[in-house]
Amino acid sequence: MADVLVTLIRSVVLIGILLTGMAYMTWFERRVISRFQVRIGPNRVGPAGLLQPLADAVKLFFKENITPFTADTLLYPFAPAIALFAALAAFAVIPIGPTLSVGGLRVPLGIADVPVSVLYLIGVSSLGVYGLVLGGWSSGSKYSLLGGLRATAQVVSYELILGLAIVGVVIISGTLSLGVIVEEQAHAIWFIVLQPLGFILYLIAAVAETNRAPFDLPEADTELVAGYHTEYSGFRFAMFYMAEYVNMITVSAIAATLFLGGWSFPILPGPHWLLIKMLLFLFLFVWLRATLPRMRYDQLMRLCWSVLLPLGLANVAVTAIAVAAVG
Amino acid sequence: MFEGLRALARGMWTTLKHVGRPPVTLNYPDVKRPLPARFRGRHRLYRHEDGLERCIGCELCAAACPSQAILVIPAENDPEHPVSPGERYAKVYEINMIRCIFCGYCEEACPVDAIKLGPEYELSDFARPDFVYTKEMLLEPEKYAPRRQYHPDVDKPRVIDVPPEDDLGTVYRTHHPIGANTGQAEH
Numbered sequence: 001m002a003d004v005l006v007t008l009i010r011s012v013v014l015i016g017i018l019l020t021g022m023a024y025m026t027w028f029e030r031r032v033i034s035r036f037q038v039r040i041g042p043n044r045v046g047p048a049g050l051l052q053p054l055a056d057a058v059k060l061f062f063k064e065n066i067t068p069f070t071a072d073t074l075l076y077p078f079a080p081a082i083a084l085f086a087a088l089a090a091f092a093v094i095p096i097g098p099t100l101s102v103g104g105l106r107v108p109l110g111i112a113d114v115p116v117s118v119l120y121l122i123g124v125s126s127l128g129v130y131g132l133v134l135g136g137w138s139s140g141s142k143y144s145l146l147g148g149l150r151a152t153a154q155v156v157s158y159e160l161i162l163g164l165a166i167v168g169v170v171i172i173s174g175t176l177s178l179g180v181i182v183e184e185q186a187h188a189i190w191f192i193v194l195q196p197l198g199f200i201l202y203l204i205a206a207v208a209e210t211n212r213a214p215f216d217l218p219e220a221d222t223e224l225v226a227g228y229h230t231e232y233s234g235f236r237f238a239m240f241y242m243a244e245y246v247n248m249i250t251v252s253a254i255a256a257t258l259f260l261g262g263w264s265f266p267i268l269p270g271p272h273w274l275l276i277k278m279l280l281f282l283f284l285f286v287w288l289r290a291t292l293p294r295m296r297y298d299q300l301m302r303l304c305w306s307v308l309l310p311l312g313l314a315n316v317a318v319t320a321i322a323v324a325a326v327g
Numbered sequence: 328m329f330e331g332l333r334a335l336a337r338g339m340w341t342t343l344k345h346v347g348r349p350p351v352t353l354n355y356p357d358v359k360r361p362l363p364a365r366f367r368g369r370h371r372l373y374r375h376e377d378g379l380e381r382c383i384g385c386e387l388c389a390a391a392c393p394s395q396a397i398l399v400i401p402a403e404n405d406p407e408h409p410v411s412p413g414e415r416y417a418k419v420y421e422i423n424m425i426r427c428i429f430c431g432y433c434e435e436a437c438p439v440d441a442i443k444l445g446p447e448y449e450l451s452d453f454a455r456p457d458f459v460y461t462k463e464m465l466l467e468p469e470k471y472a473p474r475r476q477y478h479p480d481v482d483k484p485r486v487i488d489v490p491p492e493d494d495l496g497t498v499y500r501t502h503h504p505i506g507a508n509t510g511q512a513e514h
Contacts, residue, residue: 291342
């Protein structure tokens with residue numbers, strides 16, 4: 001009983017931290033992308049614009065939740081909640097720090113360390129697709145439907161690449177448990193060195209999964225108004241927006257965990273190193289957005305199926321052969 | 328494929344270089360852009376040294392204005408108490424700032440240097456009638472023309488003492504509507 005309570009409290013704390021982190025991720029993105037564009041970002045609301053996310057949240061909260069006449073009344077409010085839930089739930093299995101020994105009690109840092117956490121991760125991110133497709137379809141508008149279909153096809157295709165990149169890491173470490181993967185990297189070497197192609201594939205797939213530039217055609221303003229979240233307003237739109245940023249944070253955390261060793265570091269390992277590595281990836285996301293033009297939808301799909309999929313399969317094959325040869 | 332990757336890397340490096348440059352943003356309203364010397368902002372009517380108004384009510388500015396924003400109704404000068412040197416003065420002089428395009432033609436047309444355009448450009452206001460600037464507002468803008476843009480961190484509160492009997496009026500007058508009778512010297 002006490003365990004359940006403790007886990008519940010931990011989950012609530014983690015969700016609180018994630019949502020605050022997501023809010024300040026928006027601040028981070030706006031300030032950093034402004035520096036890439038030789039301008040200052042928001043700096044009026046609070047010192048250095050730090051209260052800007054609060055102002056945005058309050059504004060979105062008070063906006064009217066418009067439901068289109070042709071919308072499916074049951075699914076329409078549900079879709080953003082599904083997207084946000086999937087984005088938040090994936091963070092449950094990420095090991096935040098080494099297992100502490102507090103007075104004889106072993107306290108693992110992180111919500112849950114299931115033996116099949118990698119499988120859980122891939123499953124939960126597949127759940128997020130429902131948010132996209134239901135959001136697009138239940139809006140009852142053609143732009144939303146098209147945007148939703150494109151987003152779904154893109155996310156599903158790149159999930160394959162994500163899976164292949166992760167399988168490479170799993171073959172090397174021999175386990176599906178994220179906690180064990182991080183500990184192996186702490187003792188041996190970070191997997192980015194052993195799996196450089198897998199890392200690059202994972203990065204590209206992560207950018208495509210989160211619908212970020214240059215793969216952000218499903219929500220491109222100039223193409224599809226706003227894609228699958230055209231008809232959403234107020235807090236429901238805020239939930240889609242939050243889901244996108246939490247997704248970004250989650251894939252950064254997974255990349256840091258699988259390839260850069262999570263919380264491990266030669267000097268002073270701990271959760272702060274995970275944060276630093278995540279910030280590196282988040283900076284990379286913003287840098288990509290500031291630099292690259294948007295890819296056309298057919299170019300995007302062709303890249304996935306003609307280039308990345310064979311590379312991913314080749315990566316898995318070579319990794320398996322190498323692991324079997326070394327023994 | 329490698330040319331593609333090289334191009335990608337060069338693009339990323341280009342944007343990264345920008346981070347090192349100082350931003351070009353001006354923190355308005357704390358910092359305002361320095362204006363050129365001949366900047367055309369809000370108009371102002373001038374007086375001679377002895378206190379007489381320069382404007383002689385010739386209506387050349389009203390004729391020159393491309394947007395017909397100026398309304399001048401002249402009147403004859405009372406010889407004992409002249410308002411301007413000359414036979415006429417402008418009894419009513421109004422500029423509709425919404426119609427004004429700040430071209431400066433009125434300043435160029437004026438034969439006596441009565442109207443000039445100054446450097447004020449922060450002219451926002453809330454209601455259309457308030458944009459019709461009367462002669463009093465144009466003659467003594469510091470006293471009569473309130474600045475509606477108020478930034479508490481930059482501006483000090485302004486005390487405007489308008490004498491109570493001065494009714495600047497709230498009537499919105501369309502200037503030079505088609506076919507209207509405008510500007511006749513009173514006798």
